[in-house]
Amino acid sequence: MTELAKTFDPAAIEARWYSHWEDKGLFRPERGEAEPFTIVIPPPNVTGSLHIGHALDDTLQDVLVRHARLQGKDALWVVGTDHAGIATQMVVERQMNARGEKRTDYSRDAFIDKVWEWKAESGGTITRQLRRLGASCDWANERFTMDEGFSKAVLKVFVELYKQGLLYRDKRLVNWDPGLKTAISDLEVETKEVGGKFWHLSYPLEDGSGTISVATTRPETMLADMAVAVNPEDDRYKALIGKNVRLPITGRLIPIVADEHADPELGSGAVKITPGHDFNDFEVGKRAGFKPAEMLNMLDADAHVIQTSDGLIPEEFLGLERFEARTRVVARLEEQGILGKVEDRVIQTPFGDRSGAVIEPWLTDQWYVDAETLAKPALEAVRSGAIKVVPESWKKTYYNWLENIQPWCVSRQLWWGHQIPAWYDEDGNVYVAEDEAEAQLQAGNRKITRDSDVLDTWFSSALWPFGTLGWPEKTEKLERHYPNDVLISGFDILFFWDARMIMQGMHFMEEVPFKTLYLHGLVRAADGSKMSKSKGNTVDPLGLIDKYGADALRFTLTAMESQGRDIKLDEKRVEGYRNFATKLWNASRFCQANGIGASKTLRAPDAAAPVNRWIIAETISTVQKLDLALADLRYDEAANTIYHFTWSRFCDWYLELIKGQIDDETRAVAGWVLDQILVMLHPFMPFITEELWHAMGARENEIIVAHWPLADTHALDANAAQEIDWLIRLVSEIRAARSELNVPPGAKLALHVRDASAVTGERLDRQATALGRLARVETISLDPAPAGGAAQVVVDEATYVLPLEGVIDLTAERARLTKGIEAAAKERDSLGKRLENPAFVEKAKPEAVEKARADHAEKSAEAERLSAALARLG
Incomplete structure (x- = not known):
């Protein structure tokens, strides 16, 4: 066991653990016989840097990949970058212009050499930033849409589509960009x-x-x-x-x-x-x-x-x-x-x-793909359910676009990109082949010149799910990992990329490229407005990582990702989840201080104490809920499930309930539960969980390749669960009553119980020590309470009376509560009248209406709470 520092410092652990995982090859452990799980990263532009949309997209993917890896699957997350024809050429040309040069000062080959030089020096920015986010990609097999193997796939697809009459040259109007030419x-x-x-x-x-x-x-x-x-x-x-x-x-x-x-x-x-x-x-x-x-x-x-x-x-x-x-x-x-x-x-x-x-609109000769023909199998793939679209509301948009699809112009007048494999003789005859030698054979002894255009970047990236796996060669990886399991994408590239991958995958592999398509929303500013540089409301994910740590940012994005909705990103949420990480850190330090360390077993230890049997049942229930949420791609539900269990059930209640009575059984159970928490939390917060995993004791493996918890229903104990839930509710009610009635924190009260069943009486006997410590109860009696003012709470069939004579000034307390009720009710009613006024609701800014509703709900709850407190005094 390694003693943890008093303060949780994300920066101190993140870089260290990431390089450890990558150096040891733990992102793709050798699991040739295991069930495959495959996901491909939407290849970011090689010119790019990590923006908040990337951070969301890649966090969602990493959660699934880490979860699959923990389940023992052969998890492959294909990673790579897109050559980004227009964007990359623009970057390099701008650099040239700054030096007083222009592209046409060079031959085409010399300019392309300059682009490759730029890529070698500056093209890895975004991949380094993905590592900072914690993305556990298969970096050992990183791909690039212009690498030799992928380029071979692109040429093969072009030639095959041409031979099949699905790709042709035509004079049509195009969207001509005079700026980019x-x-x-x-x-x-x-x-x-x-x-x-x-x-x-x-x-x-x-x-x-x-x-x-x-x-x-x-x-x-x-x-x-x-x-x-x-x-x-x-x-x-x-x-x-x-x-x-x-x-x-x-x-x-x-x-x-x-x-x-x-x-x-x-x-x-x-x-x-x-x-x-x-x-x-x-x-x-x-x-x-x-x-x-x-x-x-x-x-x-x-x-x-x-x-x-x-x-x-x-x-x-x-x-x-x-x-x-x-x-x-x-x-x-x-x-x-x-x-x-x-x-x-x-x-x-x-x-x-x-x-x-x-x-x-400009009339030119361009290369076109017969998208209408390719769209038919792609439509059927979604209609038949071969591809599940989440959320389903996007199906209608997908159908509408593919049913009305136009020929796809795939040629671009650039130098950087996949040069079109077509050659022309002096009479204008065209020869399409994978290389010049084959084209020359077709042309005989005629002189031929290659088409100077390149292919649309989306033409090549449409092959990503199979081109990255070795196609057109029949590789073992291709046979094993195609089709992919899930594609996660922003809805904004549904047509650019997702639909085109389905079209090309169905055509060349005769099978869907992925089984599930998950489309997430946009990350917006805290007020719901769209982020833009001109508004100055963009959020730099790297800045948030510097300030709060990658784990906090990842958890925020996951917890806020609700199917079909955009995310309103508020930095306070990131700060809140950094506090959650600190809470877990401090809970682990408490465990260390009490001799609680790494568990020796995957299954739950044997336990007799109700509190231990309860936390085991709670842990198993959490595993079940988490598995279901992740299977349904309910990210917010998954994050909130593990958050609630960790913060409330384990840190706030279990560790409080066992204080002062930590025996060997409790140490074994607490160590086991903490291990389960770390593994369940790992897909969301990989860095802190790996650090704590090793700090709690010697381990055979890193947590990244640990075993996902078992949902062992045999360990469930309904009686223990009911008893501890009863105890928590009773303590919570007593604490609330004490707080509302201004009972001094150090005051110990007598507790009188009436109408208690036999089961409740037995529970009171067993949990008297816990009640005394957690609720500041000095004595428990079934005798009637003495006359006079008292707080009363009801839990199930029993009423619990806490005499307050001599503890607080009852007259002053009644006056305080009455005044508070009147003030809250007055504000509630004023806000209610404003909200009933159609002129206010229709004309006021939406945020003003929303605030008025929130304030009305708050004042209503306050009035009810204070009224209940007054009623308790009797």
Whole structure:
């Protein structure tokens, strides 16, 4: 036994134990024959650092992994980082810019070498921070989405999907980010409300018979208009369908076409169609007979105006930035008398979530995955229950997205990433292969050039559950650990990552990638607002670890994680759970001081004393509740179960009940219970539990690989449990009465009992010593209490009377209680009237209403408590 320091200091133990576990390979002990348990970490960006969302996500995973490891399973937590194409390239380019360099100063290969250099020097920040959190990952087999084995899987998937006709090259509109100069997905577009205008334009008919009015929020795109659409049922325009309009500025003749996209109820009912620069117009254009290759493009990659294929844009507009072009176009239209009214309008405007640039729909050749086909098995996997979604409320969102899924654009115009394995000859023919040698064989003696684009980062990370296990090779690890057991993810990447893993897993492994998908909420500020740097309300998990320890932060996040709800993180909760750790530390010191040490047995020791039989039963009940909560992924329930048992049952009651009567039986039981607490608490608070585990005595193994407690129902003793529960309730009632009536703490009172059953009488005899010490009771009598003021409490069938004559000033006490009742009732009623006022509830800030309700409940309880105390005086 190692004597514990008087003060619990998390910093002194955390780094020491983590390196010990990792150095000894305890995160993945050799258990080849054991039942496998597998979870993969959502690979954080290699550019990243630990934020509070990571801390939540990874704590929840670690709780499950440590629990499975303690259960004796072959627990594998796959860890690694994502190459994060856009983010990483941006970081390296910023560093270059700071040195007065730019990416294009280097060849592609030289730039990629620079990125690898950056990764070697700075790319391990987040993995070091995960260690500080206590994440017990399989670091010995850490993966990276650009490592050799994983890259092989990515190339294999691309080629196979291409051969199967599920991946193809097509000219379509994409979300083009002019800041990053790459296509991005719909999921990477952030739509914001921006003040703008609605310009009404009058396009002249070719035959000079009149005009047709259209309205637009982007007048510059009229330089590439190809049609005007009207609804076929709109009587105003039926006669115009098939006629031509001569566009202002360019002079281009464009047809008036019939299409249901034009809503007769909106604006003039006629819509200008720019299929090369608007997603809706693209579809209208195709229905009107325009092939994508024929659609006009008026912008380059920087969103500057270029000449269209028909050469009709006047030279004065060429080279203008798109918003500068807008100003110039509006001025020309006004000069020509084409511009009608201009309305102020709030515009839903798309922005790139990384660059902050306004996104431009842009017509380019890109690579697409037939997501609709891949989505069908993924939908069935959830519908059939092959994948359990927790909480179930997310199923509807999942179904809706997959049922309406669009082709997935997987090419990006970057240098860093998995370069697309496609080569082109001089005639534009494409050859897809896993390497250049195979592509050259396909091309014969023709000269070929590789596609310069790279794959969307999410394309590669979609292979994470099987690519990290050795696929496409049929490895033992793959056969053993696929499918994974659980995937834990924030709901915000349900489509980015989770759904795509299901799609690729079902297609290539013909089996679900994981059996359960757990989606947690966001971590919000204490007032419920979303955290953001601009608001200054973000929380640094590393700062909280420095201040309170990793165990306290982990326990806070676990205890507050309730299915389907966001977490309102208050630092006071973290401080509270650090106090919980201190409570456990001090309880262990008490045990040491009384000769209580490490247990020698996994099963509960034999016990005769009711208090020992009670705590054994309480321990077993806690194991049962904890197992059930973890099986159901009820994190808050699991944390609160072990918290309540440790703090209330063990520290506050059991250790108090055994004081002064610690014999060999009690030492054996107390040591066993403390061991069970440490093991049950270990998944939540790994550091303090490992430290205490060794401090309490010699051990064969570290707690990280100890045995999970047995839920041994044979050790349950209903009679002992009932007796100690009775004792706790009686002591609690007496203590409450003493406190409410201002009885001096040191005063010892006589206790008179009436209407006691035979069972209660026997309990009073057995527990007289405990009652005397815990409730400050001097004598216990079944005789009637003397006349006069007394406190009375009722527990079960018996009434317990505590005479107070000469102990307190009864008259003054009655007056104090009466005054307190009146004051509490007055505040309660005032708050009640405010809450009954609809104007207050509807107009006041939500936090003000919430506070008023909390205050009302508090004052109501206070009035009731004081009234009960007054009634006790008789």
